[in-house]
Amino acid sequence: MYEVLVVLIIRKTSLPKKNPMKLATAILFALCVSSVFAQDNEDVYVLSPFMVMEAGSSLPAVTLKKRADNLLLEVTLVNDSRDETMRSGEILKTLTGMIEDAKKIDNLKIIFERKTITLSNLGDVTITSYSSRSDTSSCELLLKLPLKADQDADVVVDKLQKSAKNVKVDGRTIVSAGDIGLSVENPEQYRRKILGMIAEDYKFLLNTFDNRFQILVHNLNGRVQWQRSSVSDLDLYIGYEYEVLAPDTQSLNVKTNEDY
Numbered sequence: 638m639y640e641v642l643v644v645l646i647i648r649k650t651s652l653p654k655k656n657p658m659k660l661a662t663a664i665l666f667a668l669c670v671s672s673v674f675a676q677d678n679e680d681v682y683v684l685s686p687f688m689v690m691e692a693g694s695s696l697p698a699v700t701l702k703k704r705a706d707n708l709l710l711e712v713t714l715v716n717d718s719r720d721e722t723m724r725s726g727e728i729l730k731t732l733t734g735m736i737e738d739a740k741k742i743d744n745l746k747i748i749f750e751r752k753t754i755t756l757s758n759l760g761d762v763t764i765t766s767y768s769s770r771s772d773t774s775s776c777e778l779l780l781k782l783p784l785k786a787d788q789d790a791d792v793v794v795d796k797l798q799k800s801a802k803n804v805k806v807d808g809r810t811i812v813s814a815g816d817i818g819l820s821v822e823n824p825e826q827y828r829r830k831i832l833g834m835i836a837e838d839y840k841f842l843l844n845t846f847d848n849r850f851q852i853l854v855h856n857l858n859g860r861v862q863w864q865r866s867s868v869s870d871l872d873l874y875i876g877y878e879y880e881v882l883a884p885d886t887q888s889l890n891v892k893t894n895e896d897y
Contacts, residue, residue: 682751682779683865684711684818696864699834700872706822708790708869709748710780710797711815717773718809724774725764727808732762732776734805745800748779779818790869817868824861824873831861831875842879851882 714731716724732747736756739745747754749762767775780797784790794817801814835854842852855878863871 680706680751680820680822681824681863682709682818682820683863683871684709684816696872697874697877699831699838699877700874701827701831701834702866703821703824703827703863703871703873704786705784705790705819705869705871707781707820708784708793708797709818709820710794710801711818712778712780712801713813713815714776714778714810715767715773715813716775716808716810717767719772721774723808727806727810728764728774728776729759729762730807731804731810731812732778733759734807738800738803738805742782742796742800744783745796746781748781749776754778781820784819784869794868819865819869819871821863821871821873824863824871827873828861828875831873832857835875835877839879849884851884851886853880853882854878855880 714728716728718724718727732754733756735747736754736759739747752758752761754762762776764774764776767773780800782793782797784793797817798814801812804812806812835857839852839854846852856876859876861873862876863873866872
């Protein structure tokens with residue numbers, strides 16, 4: 638369990654008092670503008686390891702915990718046969734066997750540069766030098782399996798790792814399995830839900846302090862961001878900020894209707 642420290646800073650200025658309704662209108666305008674940004678339908682792949690967050694981290698107070706839609710396993714095919722053409726051929730034969738074996742496992746996909754690889758588009762796979770060595774070739778792939786809401790993530794991880802371990806290699810090809818990653822389908826679809834959570838937190842602050850302060854919300858027009866929190870989970874968030882002012886002061890960071 639982590640403790641969250643919230644510090645409210647009251648800034649006093651000598652600016653003339655503005656109509657609170659206009660400030661409220663400005664906040665409402667920010668909320669409306671934030672909802673009209675274009676939405677992406679792309680999956681987001683997160684391959685970096687998760688970090689245990691400590692008090693004082695950069696995450697905002699309001700986040701949406703999201704279980705991954707898919708788990709990923711980084712797989713690299715490496716070959717050091719003497720001839721480049723031979724190396725490429727042995728890697729492609731190994732990959733062909735992987736594609737055939739993947740058909741035996743429900744929903745297992747082989748991904749290269751965000752594209753599902755099948756026998757029909759095998760030519761789209763690029764084979765490059767391994768670690769800048771001209772005598773060694775390699776190909777970096779991802780194995781991808783869906784993660785159901787009620788499914789044990791360890792079971793899916795085990796399936797991915799066994800799939801990599803059981804690859805039938807051709808020639809001098811070596812299969813190297815890397816880290817477990819995850820993907821989330823179109824994180825922008827959760828934007829309104831996150832904004833609703835921020836709005837609820839905003840109401841809570843107003844009620845808690847009995848409207849003794851002005852509390853403004855900034856940066857609501859930002860895109861949905863994410864940070865991995867476990868093997869199978871992400872924290873989705875919008876990088877908003879609160880500004881807390883005394884009742885008779887005006888924010889220097891927000892425009893009112895008179896400023897437009």
